[in-house]
Amino acid sequence: MKRLLREPLLLATILTIFAALGLFVIYPVLRVLFYPGLRDFLALPGNERYVTATLHTCVIVILSTSSATAVGFLFAYTFTRTTVPWKGLFRGIAILPLFSPPFMIAFSYILMFGRNGLVTYTLLGTRYNIIGWHGLWLSQTIAFFPIAALVMEGVLQSIAPSLEYAARNLGASGWRLFRTVILPLARPGVAGAALLVAIYVLADFGNPVMIAGHYTVLPTEAWARISGWGDVTGAAVLSSVMLIPAFGLFLAQRYWVGRRQYTTITGKVVLLTPPPTPWYVRWPLFAFCTLVSLLILCVFLGLLAGAFSRGWGFDYTPTLKHWQDVLANGRALINSLVFAAVAATVSSLLAILASYLVSRKTFPGRALLDFVAILPAAIPGVVFGIGYSLAFNAPPLDLYGTAAIIILSLMFWNIPMGYQTGIGRLKQIAPSLGEAASNLGAGSLKTFWDVELPLLKSSLVSAFVVSFIRAVTTLSVIVFLVTNRNAVATFTILNLANDGYRGAAAALTTALLTLTCIVLALSRLLFGRNVELFRI
Amino acid sequence: MNDALVHIAIRHLTKRFGAVTAVRDVSLEITRGSFTTLLGPSGCGKTTILRTLAGFYEADQGDIFFGERRMNDVPSHHRHAAMVFQDYALFPHMTVFENVAYGLKIGGVRGEELRKRVERVLDDMGLAGLGDRMPGMISGGQQQRVALARALVMEPEILLLDEPLSNLDAKLRVTVRAELRQIQRRVGITTVYVTHDQEEALAISDRIAVMHQGEVVQYGTPWEIYYTPQSVFVADFVGTANFLRGRIREAEAQWFTLEFGGRVIRVESPGQGLRPGEEAVLNIRPEAIQIASMPPADPGSNVLEGVVRTHTFVGQWVRYWVDVTLQPEAVPYEFVVDVPDPRERGILEGRVFLGLDPRKIHHLQGA
Numbered sequence: 001m002k003r004l005l006r007e008p009l010l011l012a013t014i015l016t017i018f019a020a021l022g023l024f025v026i027y028p029v030l031r032v033l034f035y036p037g038l039r040d041f042l043a044l045p046g047n048e049r050y051v052t053a054t055l056h057t058c059v060i061v062i063l064s065t066s067s068a069t070a071v072g073f074l075f076a077y078t079f080t081r082t083t084v085p086w087k088g089l090f091r092g093i094a095i096l097p098l099f100s101p102p103f104m105i106a107f108s109y110i111l112m113f114g115r116n117g118l119v120t121y122t123l124l125g126t127r128y129n130i131i132g133w134h135g136l137w138l139s140q141t142i143a144f145f146p147i148a149a150l151v152m153e154g155v156l157q158s159i160a161p162s163l164e165y166a167a168r169n170l171g172a173s174g175w176r177l178f179r180t181v182i183l184p185l186a187r188p189g190v191a192g193a194a195l196l197v198a199i200y201v202l203a204d205f206g207n208p209v210m211i212a213g214h215y216t217v218l219p220t221e222a223w224a225r226i227s228g229w230g231d232v233t234g235a236a237v238l239s240s241v242m243l244i245p246a247f248g249l250f251l252a253q254r255y256w257v258g259r260r261q262y263t264t265i266t267g268k269v270v271l272l273t274p275p276p277t278p279w280y281v282r283w284p285l286f287a288f289c290t291l292v293s294l295l296i297l298c299v300f301l302g303l304l305a306g307a308f309s310r311g312w313g314f315d316y317t318p319t320l321k322h323w324q325d326v327l328a329n330g331r332a333l334i335n336s337l338v339f340a341a342v343a344a345t346v347s348s349l350l351a352i353l354a355s356y357l358v359s360r361k362t363f364p365g366r367a368l369l370d371f372v373a374i375l376p377a378a379i380p381g382v383v384f385g386i387g388y389s390l391a392f393n394a395p396p397l398d399l400y401g402t403a404a405i406i407i408l409s410l411m412f413w414n415i416p417m418g419y420q421t422g423i424g425r426l427k428q429i430a431p432s433l434g435e436a437a438s439n440l441g442a443g444s445l446k447t448f449w450d451v452e453l454p455l456l457k458s459s460l461v462s463a464f465v466v467s468f469i470r471a472v473t474t475l476s477v478i479v480f481l482v483t484n485r486n487a488v489a490t491f492t493i494l495n496l497a498n499d500g501y502r503g504a505a506a507a508l509t510t511a512l513l514t515l516t517c518i519v520l521a522l523s524r525l526l527f528g529r530n531v532e533l534f535r536i
Numbered sequence: 537m538n539d540a541l542v543h544i545a546i547r548h549l550t551k552r553f554g555a556v557t558a559v560r561d562v563s564l565e566i567t568r569g570s571f572t573t574l575l576g577p578s579g580c581g582k583t584t585i586l587r588t589l590a591g592f593y594e595a596d597q598g599d600i601f602f603g604e605r606r607m608n609d610v611p612s613h614h615r616h617a618a619m620v621f622q623d624y625a626l627f628p629h630m631t632v633f634e635n636v637a638y639g640l641k642i643g644g645v646r647g648e649e650l651r652k653r654v655e656r657v658l659d660d661m662g663l664a665g666l667g668d669r670m671p672g673m674i675s676g677g678q679q680q681r682v683a684l685a686r687a688l689v690m691e692p693e694i695l696l697l698d699e700p701l702s703n704l705d706a707k708l709r710v711t712v713r714a715e716l717r718q719i720q721r722r723v724g725i726t727t728v729y730v731t732h733d734q735e736e737a738l739a740i741s742d743r744i745a746v747m748h749q750g751e752v753v754q755y756g757t758p759w760e761i762y763y764t765p766q767s768v769f770v771a772d773f774v775g776t777a778n779f780l781r782g783r784i785r786e787a788e789a790q791w792f793t794l795e796f797g798g799r800v801i802r803v804e805s806p807g808q809g810l811r812p813g814e815e816a817v818l819n820i821r822p823e824a825i826q827i828a829s830m831p832p833a834d835p836g837s838n839v840l841e842g843v844v845r846t847h848t849f850v851g852q853w854v855r856y857w858v859d860v861t862l863q864p865e866a867v868p869y870e871f872v873v874d875v876p877d878p879r880e881r882g883i884l885e886g887r888v889f890l891g892l893d894p895r896k897i898h899h900l901q902g903a
Contacts, residue, residue, distance in 0.1 A: 006611050432625035435592055438612040439619045440639030440690065450638070454629045 028387025053221035064140035072148025101473035103206030106139040108302035116313025155189025195253035203380030205476035250378030306506030322507035340471035343410035348463035351418025377416035381476030401483040418463030543568035549598035560750040576747035617694040618687035626671035633667035797862025822874040826891035
């Protein structure tokens with residue numbers, strides 16, 4: 001502590017970060033929790049709509065988490081331990097959903113499998129309708145299995161192939177080998193992936209708002225409270241209810257499973273080709289991966305077709321008329337990109353600085369800073385958005401309808417992305433480098449600037465990229481904060497889709513995706529190719 | 537010790553990490569311009585002391601003085617005690633020149649003077665022409681020199697070295713340590729060196745502080761440490777030791793004897809303070825034992841009869857493990873004996889006689 005007082009600039013930085021996180025992370029959440037009175041919470045079990053939404057949420061979290069984890073595991077297993085043909089291609093397709101707005105999959109499935117769906121109606125002539133819980137289940141499975149796949153890919157990769165050879169050498173093979181060696185070693189990783197997916201499913205707003213229909217879940221019910229009835233209290237009650245499981249899952253994921261993983265990342269990749277997979281495993285996996293990949297490609301196909309078709313379901317003549325709507329909504333598109341870029345830049349810098357302070361400095365409250373910096377990962381976007389709308393709608397900090405409120409919310413919601421990347425990278429950088437700089441006379445912040453930051457450049461860029469994608473594509477955080485003045489594209493797309501302008505919605509989504517890709521390509525050009533994406 | 541000569545004073549230093557006490561009440565005075573080594577096995581606290589001197593750790597108790605100045609609250613970047621790290625800690629994103637110039641730049645040295653000073657030290661270290669290279673593009677030995685150059689260019693009064701040679705191969709290590717000693721003598725810089733390699737410590741130091749479990753167990757010249765260790769630990773850790781455990785039989789002014797496994801060992805060193813009947817531990821170094829296939833003619837020597845169990849030949853000497861049967865123990869006692877230049881006598885086998893020179897047996901006072 002005495003040391004800290006001798007470095008006033010460092011002290012000021014730490015205090016500023018604490019103040020910022022306190023004001024923009026803790027305070028909004030507390031506002032949500034304390035906005036309703038005790039009576040409002042007690043009334044909850046008597047409200048049939050609330051109870052239904054809660055039950056629905058439980059059911060869909062269990063369904064989607066199970067299926068996404070299972071699909072993710074099969075993909076991860078295919079990538080890492082088999083000789084299934086085209087597995088590189090499958091991997092490339094599997095990460096596509098990570099780049100897309102969360103509602104896009106649901107929206108596209110309505111186009112493909114809805115009442116007027118291209119597949120269900122036009123091709124098959126049925127009046128099958130995907131809207132409802134089954135549609136939600138499918139969309140969420142496709143949307144979130146890539147997360148599970150990436151986590152488990154890391155876990156399976158870290159099981160040295162030599163173990164598999166050793167087991168074979170001792171006489172185990174096939175199912176026995178899988179059951180006695182691979183599965184037990186992967187189990188903590190599977191549990192971790194499942195919990196992570198559950199967090200995403202629980203918080204998911206985009207898919208249910210598009211495709212769930214009357215099957216309300218907590219985030220959509222909260223949204224309905226505010227948008228339909230102006231019932232802020234009800235929305236806050238539902239948000240608070242959502243926080244309990246979200247927090248539980250988060251704690252379990254981080255402190256229980258996180259410590260039980262058998263794997264240590266050493267950066268040393270053991271290059272030993274897996275033994276050839278028997279045909280009765282290889283071809284079913286191949287068929288399965290093909291099916292899932294087609295379902296993913298379907299999303300993009302549906303979107304593109306929708307963007308260029310005159311009237312979905314009855315008139316597929318190519319047209320550019322929807323692109324006039326895109327131009328009309330140019331303002332929202334630009335807002336999306338600018339807000340996300342600003343938020344992602346500041347967020348990743350702040351997050352990396354925080355990760356440096358936590359990993360390299362000792363100061364009172366360090367464990368607290370570590371906790372608060374990853375806390376937003378536990379808070380569902382809807383809760384974060386409602387929190388901001390409650391916390392910053394009156395003086396002294398009245399940000400209602402401003403660009404600032406959107407930028408700030410996106411910035412602090414994404415802090416954990418950069419923070420975790422930074423912590424991970426700093427573990428790989430020898431602490432002696434910073435000590436050497438200090439030994440040569442550099443103060444803490446100069447050390448950060450001269451030594452740690454240049455070495456963290458790649459982490460900084462990947463933090464920026466991930467934060468940017470999340471900021472551009474989110475709907476849940478901003479849906480409670482936008483007005484006509486600060487509208488962003490995802491919100492406009494939601495409104496267009498809800499109002500039946502599906503072509504315009506598809507065109508605007510396509511435009512948003514394209515522009516996002518351009519920004520990413522530019523950042524790649526600027527900072528080089530050495531960017532790890534989605535290190536979860 | 538004259539106060540003016542004491543450059544670094546450590547007074548009752550204690551450092552804990554959670555429940556573990558890494559350094560326990562250590563006091564040490566280091567002379568200006570000397571080369572002092574902290575020697576001990578891993579986990580003995582030697583690196584902790586060095587890092588406390590550098591300011592990376594704060595003392596839990598006790599004080600650190602550089603000259604007259606108490607350093608406890610001085611942050612590491614104001615201590616002017618240049619350190620060379622075990623892994624060198626060269627900034628991987630800067631060239632060799634930029635690495636060496638880094639500290640000077642922070643100190644406000646600019647332009648032509650900066651260039652001159654960096655190039656001079658690179659020249660001195662035999663690194664001329666490597667200034668533009670990145671650290672990853674030079675050899676381990678060169679990286680080691682860059683790390684040293686980066687420390688020396690600051691013209692510090694104190695140089696801290698944390699096992700700087702441990703990443704070099706055996707031959708290079710011997711060359712570099714001789715160079716290091718020369719540079720230290722030339723610059724006259726007070727140097728604190730940390731190593732677990734006893735041979736290196738003996739070869740390079742003015743004084744050695746042997747550490748064990750967070751405490752300094754002996755502080756003295758290499759000669760003192762090797763020939764007059766004060767404890768079983770020091771005798772065993774520095775060099776190879778043959779311990780003779782027994783009871784004092786007679787103690788006179790100039791000599792004493794020890795009952796050892798049913799024999800009497802005579803030691804020609806003052807026996808004051810020793811009481812007959814008390815337990816004692818003696819040490820004799822392997823090279824101080826004579827070995828022969830016939831009993832020696834000289835009756836003044838302590839002679840033991842044994843059997844060669846095995847030997848190893850390493851070139852300049854041969855080492856024997858000789859079993860000597862003692863009473864009342866059933867398990868024979870194993871002596872280690874080194875014979876330098878074994879070429880003429882060849883390798884001995886079977887029954888041998890060991891001669892323990894009474895003048896070369898050391899009594900471990902603190903055992």
